[in-house]
Amino acid sequence: MSMAAGSRPSRRGPATGIAGWPATVLTGCGLAAVLVVAAVAVFALLLQAGGGEIAGISTYYLGKVLAFTLWQALLSVLLTLLAAIPATRALARQPHFPGRSWLLQLCALPMVMPTIVGIFGVVAVFGGSGYLTAAATAFGSDWRPHIYGLPGILIAHVFFNLPLAIRLLLPAYAAVPAESWRLAAQLGMRGRDVFRFIEMPLLRQQLPGIAIIVFMLCFTTFAVALTLGGGPAATTLEVAIYQALRFDFDLGLGAMLALLQVVLCAGGAWTVWRTGREMAMGSVTRLIIRRYDGASNASRLVDYSLILLVSLFLALPMAALVQKGLSGLHAAASVASLSKAALISMALGLSGGAVATLCGYLLAQARQSLMLLGHRRMAMLIGLAGRLGLFVSPMVIGTGIFLAASGRIDLYDLAVPGVILLNAVMALPFVLGLLEPAMATAAERHDKLCAALGIKGWHRWREIDWPTLRRPLGSAFAFASVIAMGDLGAIALFGSQDLTNLTLLLYGQLGAYRLDGAASTALLLLALTLATYAILERWVGGRELH
Amino acid sequence: MQLRDLLLSTLLATAAIPAAWADEKPVLTVYTYNSFTSEWGPGPVLEKAFEATCACDINWVALEDGAALLARLKLEGKNTKADVVLGLDTNLTAEAKATGLFAPHGTDVSALKLPITWADADFVPYDWGYFAFVYDSEKLKDPPKSLADLVDGKDGPKVLLEDPRTSTPGLGLVMWMGEVYGEKAAAAWAGLKPKILTVSKGWSEAYGLFTQGEAPLVLSYTTSPAYHQIVEKTDRYKALVFPEGNYMQVEVAGAIAGSAHADLAKSFLAFLISPEAQKVIPTTNYMYPVRDIGADLPPEFTALPVPEKSLLLPADEAAKHRDDWIKTWVEAVSQ
Known part of the structure; x- marks a missing residue:
């Protein structure tokens, strides 16, 4: 007995202090600490440079801005989730239909689309002279959609975020053990019971994380809210931050507003997480799993109608962009500049994606180990630190970096690593969104077994972790890479003439009246994204396990 | 292995790019x-x-x-x-x-x-250049004749504007209205408000929506039509000059x-x-x-139309009025 106890791996032993923590936890904590310290330093610098005195902003105005920002973000999240749940369910229930994998890859596109391109796509369908109007005219009706105002903001936000929510939710559906479905079928469970006993707990685990990401993206929205919102009544907090930092150069006010944003977002995230439930499901993570409840004609009809509806909603704006891109080919940029920009997009995207995936893996692993050690709150803090890129206004990050470097470091010479790192920080929340649940599940399945068998270190990684985590890691890498590929903020910050990616090229064209050429640049960006995403997910993630 | 090689080579390739000024x-x-x-x-x-x-x-x-x-x-x-x-x-x-x-x-x-x-x-x-409202002559046969016409006209055409808090043309229009209407700018904005389709972050968004046909009028420059004539060989888009003057x-x-x-x-x-x-x-x-x-x-x-009157506030006056006039704009247009 005593010998057996002595040979028990220390990993599972009770934690006594930081010194006893495994190296993975320390690395992850270190990384999280770097992120937090950087964020704190940025705010401190801004407040200090602002001279401590903050010009008055009318509380009435601020209140109105805050109320609108919250309201539109909440509505957007609600709509996105309301659409995502049935759509993902339909996709999970119908694992085999032609075009399914295309539809899933299509879901990666809105994420990388430069906002302005997405806006043009949405307007081309839902705008006053868009497809809908054309369809109405063809049927002899003079009905015209009027989207400017809240409807336009919501349509665009759902367009940008619904695919993201589906992509994040679908792996969770697939993680339900095949046995559960078999059991449900044997017990003759109806749709309502299946929802209550299998899907509901699953959603309770998954939705909070997804809701936070979508909420944050809509909360910090800017161009969408202004352009489709119809006027200054649709002012979000980010507009006020932009105005303070860019036009008024009131660093103190900008920092205060951005701090308000961080507090609101982090507070929201914390609350949502507390209501969420941790649930680990032993299973192979794969996107296709046999279910027995989608086979009846009625459920097929419902599912396929839903899938068709979602596909149309996502594909029509993209079809409009493809059409514009093709008809703009005559005005396209030279092959030389397009291919150079495409190469730069690819190189920066893959590097940013790789850094984000590595950091995400380290953070998620530390979080997982902390959970096992019983430090639940600490684990949540790590998760929060990894999501700082979502909470902190990009304007503030950019300003802070230049403020910190001023006179000390020549940032213009560090454009390449700077862009890669910034993009990695921005993509990190999405990587975590994919990796955290997958690693929780994997840990639940393998930790005890590995501990009992004494499998650890590189051996464990190669034999156990890599085969199970390969797929989510592949998805995370693909996702992070395409997010970095579509970057505008980081690359525009450094303004290096030799570093023009496709997004920057596109903005250059738009600013010089070249709208047709810009449309074909957008088409190239989308095609490149689709290819990169599909290849990485297949290549790194391996084939679907059947 | 292959993946690592690819990553390494792309990293090296991007790192080599800024070595131009050696x-x-x-x-x-x-x-x-x-x-x-x-x-x-x-x-x-x-x-x-x-x-x-x-x-x-x-x-x-x-x-x-x-x-x-x-x-x-x-x-x-x-x-x-x-x-x-x-x-x-x-x-x-x-x-x-x-x-x-x-x-x-x-x-x-x-x-x-x-x-x-x-x-x-x-x-x-x-x-x-002069800021100007550019219109689509295929959609708008009877464009506004003056700033007053644009502001006061009942059932006037929809117009696309830029936000003065985020763009220079938007700020230009605020100065323009300020110089023409002075104290009465708030009322003028209120008159224009029902005709504003939307107010975009920057010029590119507004101009893109304009060429997509979302509205027949957009805030741009008197020189914008020259681009369409020279590059696209079309006279479709025209700029309006107003008797009150156009802001420079x-x-x-x-x-x-x-x-x-x-x-x-x-x-x-x-x-x-x-x-x-x-x-x-x-x-x-x-x-x-x-x-x-x-x-x-x-x-x-x-051949471009030239306003008879050029408006431009001296730099120090523009700086002095900017905050107040933007505030007036926000209040009048968000009602």
């Missing part, structure tokens, strides 16, 4: 905005022409817009890498001057031809005091207003040149 020629760093240095903008042509004579290299740092330029300068202060800053407009020059970073340009501007007399000692104007935008450049290349910077400013550089401006930036370039001005530009 030779020994002096490097003149010019901060400007993105569309100026794009392959359709004036940047590449001007760079080639200037480098042919200066025995130097131009290093562009291209930021988002004029406001971003000023913010960056204020951030960097005396440590700025810039030798020349190009792309501010007169709404921003008072603030730019207040940073104390700019040196007198020391260039002879007497030969310049602008609707106003240029007296600024620090900044050299390099192009200018004058884009300027300035040299940084204490720059290591002060002489080079000054000769760049002089080059910028030389006939050689000025004849590039119309068909790249689609703005008017600041000197008479004779036959080098494309006929499409000479």
Whole structure:
């Protein structure tokens, strides 16, 4: 007995202090600490440079801005989730239909689309002279959609975020053990019971994380809210931050507003997480799993109608962009500049994606180990630190970096690593969104077994972790890479003439009246994204396990 | 393995890109905005022409817009890498001057031809234009005849505007309304409000929605139609000049005091207003040149409508009114 106890791996032993923590936890904590310290330093610098005195902003105005920002973000999240749940369910229930994998890859596109391109796509369908109007005219009706105002903001936000929510939710559906479905079928469970006993707990685990990401993206929205919102009544907090930092150069006010944003977002995230439930499901993570409840004609009809509806909603704006891109080919940029920009997009995207995936893996692993050690709150803090890129206004990050470097470091010479790192920080929340649940599940399945068998270190990684985590890691890498590929903020910050990616090229064209050429640049960006995403997910993630 | 190789090689490839300025020629760093240095903008042509004579290299740092330029300068202060800053407009020059970073340009501007007399000692104007409402003549047969017509007209056409808090044309319109309506600007904005389709973040969004056919009117420049005539060979888009006058935008450049290349910077400013550089401006930036370039001005530009009255607030007055007038705008238009 005593010998057996002595040979028990220390990993599972009770934690006594930081010194006893495994190296993975320390690395992850270190990384999280770097992120937090950087964020704190940025705010401190801004407040200090602002001279401590903050010009008055009318509380009435601020209140109105805050109320609108919250309201539109909440509505957007609600709509996105309301659409995502049935759509993902339909996709999970119908694992085999032609075009399914295309539809899933299509879901990666809105994420990388430069906002302005997405806006043009949405307007081309839902705008006053868009497809809908054309369809109405063809049927002899003079009905015209009027989207400017809240409807336009919501349509665009759902367009940008619904695919993201589906992509994040679908792996969770697939993680339900095949046995559960078999059991449900044997017990003759109806749709309502299946929802209550299998899907509901699953959603309770998954939705909070997804809701936070979508909420944050809509909360910090800017161009969408202004352009489709119809006027200054649709002012979000980010507009006020932009105005303070860019036009008024009131660093103190900008920092205060951005701090308000961080507090609101982090507070929201914390609350949502507390209501969420941790649930680990032993299973192979794969996107296709046999279910027995989608086979009846009625459920097929419902599912396929839903899938068709979602596909149309996502594909029509993209079809409009493809059409514009093709008809703009005559005005396209030279092959030389397009291919150079495409190469730069690819190189920066893959590097940013790789850094984000590595950091995400380290953070998620530390979080997982902390959970096992019983430090639940600490684990949540790590998760929060990894999501700082979502909470902190990009304007503030950019300003802070230049403020910190001023006179000390020549940032213009560090454009390449700077862009890669910034993009990695921005993509990190999405990587975590994919990796955290997958690693929780994997840990639940393998930790005890590995501990009992004494499998650890590189051996464990190669034999156990890599085969199970390969797929989510592949998805995370693909996702992070395409997010970095579509970057505008980081690359525009450094303004290096030799570093023009496709997004920057596109903005250059738009600013010089070249709208047709810009449309074909957008088409190239989308095609490149689709290819990169599909290849990485297949290549790194391996084939679907059947 | 393959993946690692690919990652390594892409990393190396990107890291090698900025190694361009390794030779020994002096490097003149010019901060400007993105569309100026794009392959359709004036940047590449001007760079080639200037480098042919200066025995130097131009290093562009291209930021988002004029406001971003000023913010960056204020951030960097005396440590700025810039030798020349190009792309501010007169709404921003008072603030730019207040940073104390700019040196007198020391260039002879007497030969310049602008609707106003240029007296600024620090900044050299390099192009200018009039803000104007541009309309789609296929959709709008009876465009507004005056600013008053646009503001007061019942059931007037929908118009696309830019936000003055985030864009320079938006700020230009606020100045325009302020100068024409003065104290009564709030009422005028309220009159315009029902006709505003939307207010976008920047010019690109608004102009893109306009060419997509979302509204028949957009806030742009009198010179915008010249682009469509020269490049797209169409007369479809036309600019409106108003009897109240159209507000001007004058884009300027300035040299940084204490720059290591002060002489080079000054000769760049002089080059910028030389006939050689000025004849590039119309068909790249689609703005008017600041000197008479004779036959080098494309006929499409000479045929553009010209307002009888040019409006432009002096830089210090523009700076003084800016905050109040933007506040008036926000309050009137968000009702």
